[in-house]
Amino acid sequence: MASNQVQDLLSRRYRVMGQHSPLFYERPLQLVRGEGVWLWDQEGKRYLDVYNNVPHVGHCNPRVVEAMSRQASTLNVHTRYLHNNIVDYLERLTGTFNEGLEMAMLTCTGSEANELALRMARFCTGAQGIIVTNFAYHGNTEAVAEIGTGFMPESRTTKRVKSFPIPDSYRPLNGLEGDDLAQAYADQVQQAIDEFHSEGVQVAGILVCPDFANEGLLNVPKGFLEKAVAKVRQAGGVFIADEVQAGFGRSGKHFWAHQWYDVTPDIVTMGKPMGNGHPLAGVVARPDMIEAFSKEAMYFNTFGGSPVSCAVGMAVLDALENDNLMQNAVTTGAYVTEGLRKLQQRHELIGEVRELGMFFGVELVQDRVLKTPAKAKARSVINLMRDKGVLISTTGVHGAILKLRPPMPFQIEHADMLLHTLDEVLTQVACQEVV
Numbered sequence: 530m531a532s533n534q535v536q537d538l539l540s541r542r543y544r545v546m547g548q549h550s551p552l553f554y555e556r557p558l559q560l561v562r563g564e565g566v567w568l569w570d571q572e573g574k575r576y577l578d579v580y581n582n583v584p585h586v587g588h589c590n591p592r593v594v595e596a597m598s599r600q601a602s603t604l605n606v607h608t609r610y611l612h613n614n615i616v617d618y619l620e621r622l623t624g625t626f627n628e629g630l631e632m633a634m635l636t637c638t639g640s641e642a643n644e645l646a647l648r649m650a651r652f653c654t655g656a657q658g659i660i661v662t663n664f665a666y667h668g669n670t671e672a673v674a675e676i677g678t679g680f681m682p683e684s685r686t687t688k689r690v691k692s693f694p695i696p697d698s699y700r701p702l703n704g705l706e707g708d709d710l711a712q713a714y715a716d717q718v719q720q721a722i723d724e725f726h727s728e729g730v731q732v733a734g735i736l737v738c739p740d741f742a743n744e745g746l747l748n749v750p751k752g753f754l755e756k757a758v759a760k761v762r763q764a765g766g767v768f769i770a771d772e773v774q775a776g777f778g779r780s781g782k783h784f785w786a787h788q789w790y791d792v793t794p795d796i797v798t799m800g801k802p803m804g805n806g807h808p809l810a811g812v813v814a815r816p817d818m819i820e821a822f823s824k825e826a827m828y829f830n831t832f833g834g835s836p837v838s839c840a841v842g843m844a845v846l847d848a849l850e851n852d853n854l855m856q857n858a859v860t861t862g863a864y865v866t867e868g869l870r871k872l873q874q875r876h877e878l879i880g881e882v883r884e885l886g887m888f889f890g891v892e893l894v895q896d897r898v899l900k901t902p903a904k905a906k907a908r909s910v911i912n913l914m915r916d917k918g919v920l921i922s923t924t925g926v927h928g929a930i931l932k933l934r935p936p937m938p939f940q941i942e943h944a945d946m947l948l949h950t951l952d953e954v955l956t957q958v959a960c961q962e963v964v
Contacts, residue, residue: 534571535559553922554915563588566936566943568920577919579935579947585777585802586848587938593805596844597837605837608635609829618839621846623813625784627793632816634823635834637808639773639800640668645812646736646769646796647672649822654765656731660721663692664926666743667736667771667798676736679743679926689730691721695744695926696753699881699892700900708752715756722764732766734795739786740775745925746883746890746932755792767795767818773810774888777802778849779937781858781886805848807841808832854937858887864941865889865933868948876955878903889933890924902927906958913954919947 538559542550558576562569565587568576578588586593600614608615619633636642651657661667664679674681678692694702696714705713722732735757741747758768775786776799787794795818800810811834812819822828832838849855866884869891873879880894893903893910907929914921924932935943 553920555912556915558915558920565589566939575918576915577935577943577946579919579921579933579939579943581920581936582774582779582934583801583806584936585779585805586845586852586854587936588806590805590844590848592848592851593807593841593844596840597807600837600840605835607829607831608834612836612839614836614839614843615834618843618846619834621843622811626797626813627788629793629815630797630813632819633811633813634819634828635809635811635838636800636830637810637833638668639771639798639810640670640673641830641833642773642798642800642810642812643667643676643736643769643771644670644672645828646798646814647676647733648826649796649812649814649818650734650767650769652822652826653818654731654733654767656733656765657689658722658725658730658732658766659690660718660732660735660761660766661690661692662695662737662741662744664695664744665692665737667738667773688728691724693717693721693757695741696747696749697745698748698750701750707750711750711753711756714750714753715760718757719760722760726764732761732764734767734769735761736769736771738771738774739790740780740885740888742774742888742932742934743924745892745930746885746888748881748883754790758792768792769796769798770794771798773798773800773802774934775885777845778855779858779885779887779934781855781862784855786885803845804838804841805845807838809834809838809842849937852938855886857940858937861939861941861944862886862888865944865947868944869951872948872952872955875952876959878906878955878959887935887937887939889931891931891933892925893929893931902929904929906961907931909958909961910951910954913957914950917950917954919950 559571560568561571566578568578661676666677666679667673674683675687676690678684701710702713770787778784780786796814803809869882878893881892883890893907895901895903907923922932924930
């Protein structure tokens, strides 16, 4: 009966959302409840969530739910009225950034935040050209799709965007290493700048995720980003850091992933985990840029930064601090990483393990020497994991990197379940005739 209900729901979805609206897994999940790091389907089966960074401090976090309910039952208006929640939240949020990033603008989604950042960069520089990686994703509005070199058709025809090869030390450019590799990738950014100039286009900025998550959670060559940003700034552009995936303490030792580098962005965008599922996103930038832009553009967002949204955002920050979740990202993150590296010793499928606090990438290869991507086996792994009650996904240019990005309350006992199940599944997949 239950499987018939799922099939009926799927058929109805196709009728109202179309055949190509994306779904996870070969057998789509119908979820009905969440709590902490757990999700339940319509049959009552429990799944360990090792993928979703939207419920950053846990599904249905009690602090967040209570804050949302309390403020929604009192008042919810837009930001053209004064309200303590908005100012209190932004003072606390901007306090997590380095000196110079002291002013914010709020939106509802990461796509909106990145579009606002592009508008600001182009207005303040008077230029149009944006540089991204050649496998980028930063949202799905028209302007942001233009920079979506990994997925979006708009990126194929634009004249305002140039890309450079992903800064990957696992499959290094020209077989280089160390500073030579960092310089080689930075030279690719310079090549994009030169191409813009040859076409009469000036450079407005470079936009990257500091964790290079969609590109595969790369181990970026040390010094690359600093060199690349220096070249862009010399050309008159700015540095935009997209923190939608790695921000809010996920990297453990720093609140923001860009703080691992020796360079401070001019603009930072954020979204998903900011509201723990509530639509809250935003931009933090240099005050001179926000003042200059907003003087002319009069940016306003009806729902972005409402008192309810800011109450939710404050509750997320409370949970991060009071539940010591950044330290948990360090300790549990190290435990998971150690376990994954032990699995690497047991399974030839694992080519490389990557980690950044509570964020992990496991590249699967058919041959460790040739580093041939094992895309079909990666797909098989995520579906078998789903059947065994653990939810993960894939990412990367070849779709062969397991993407593990659990909610921040993920604990050692959850890690043990993940590692044990992954061990079983990798053993099973190794024996399959999957190309």
